[in-house]
Amino acid sequence: MSVKAACAVVLLLVVVPVAAFTAGCSSHTPQTPPAPPPAEAFEAGRRAYEQGNFEQAATLFAAADTPQAKVFLGQSLTRDAAKKAFTAYDAALRADPGQGDAMEAMGLLLANQGETAQAKPWLIKAGTTGGLSPEALLRLGDIFLAEGNCREALAAYEKAAAPQVGYAPAVRRLEAVRGLCGGKAVPASGQGKAARNGAAEADPAAGLYGQGAKSGRTGASQTPAKQKPGPKTIDLNDI
Structure with a gap:
């Protein structure tokens, strides 16, 4: 076998397995699930809202993309911000x-x-x-x-x-x-x-x-x- 032919064989032995491995990995890449239908997203958003999961509710209402869903989206964002603010103030008061x-x-x-x-x-x-x-x-x-x-x-x-x-x-x-x-x-x-620094409050x-x-x-x-x-x-x- 000539040197040129031998090099070609070695190249095939290296490239083919790598290509196969890459193809195998790409086939197992997790796919983003499709967005639920608007009506389903809206109902799921309402359930999340009622359970106090305002961040999740906001995501679902945004996916619903209807005028009513936009109202609930705004309310969810407001409640989520208030909930996070409460947590921050509570942490500050616990520390001081x-x-x-x-x-x-x-x-x-x-x-x-x-x-x-x-x-x-x-x-x-x-x-x-x-x-x-x-x-x-x-x-x-x-x-x-x-x-x-x-x-x-x-x-x-x-x-x-x-x-x-x-x-x-x-x-x-x-x-x-x-x-x-x-x-x-x-x-x-x-x-x-x-x-502020008195012994008695x-x-x-x-x-x-x-x-x-x-x-x-x-x-x-x-x-x-x-x-x-x-x-x-x-x-x-x-x-």
Whole structure:
């Protein structure tokens, strides 16, 4: 056999097995399953949503691609983001229970979800760590107002509407609420800034809003003293 022929044989012996191996591997590559039909994807998305699997629900609603599915997609994305935010704030508070920003953020998150009973103590305790942001003061004022507690509601609104803060939504709320509650708020006692490094923790009922509104804050707080129910409840839709 000539040298040229021998080289050709060796080349075949090397190339053919490699080609066969490559073909075998490609035939076993996992294939992406086809997307389910829109109706099936929509129903699967609803089941995932009801089970609290919002990320999975969002994927399924996106696959359904119908006007109604797009609405559910938006809701799933919102709920998924809130769930992840809650987890992050909870982790921050477990690592540092006195983290005022995390307290306020937790309170705002719960308040925006309508969980005002859970949001209230977080916001009150956050106020004892150095003051609340204007947005948090407004939300806390709304919670007090819904309970019929005009005194504390007006105090919170006045903090957020103070000239040095001038939070426009609080200014508008204050003007409307004064007509419902009448007069100006009586200053709450003990609204000084709580010491961050004191041996004893400040009473959450005292120093309710720290030293007024603090722009840029996003924190919340622990369990405060229980508030007595007001003589009546006020619907925010009335103002």
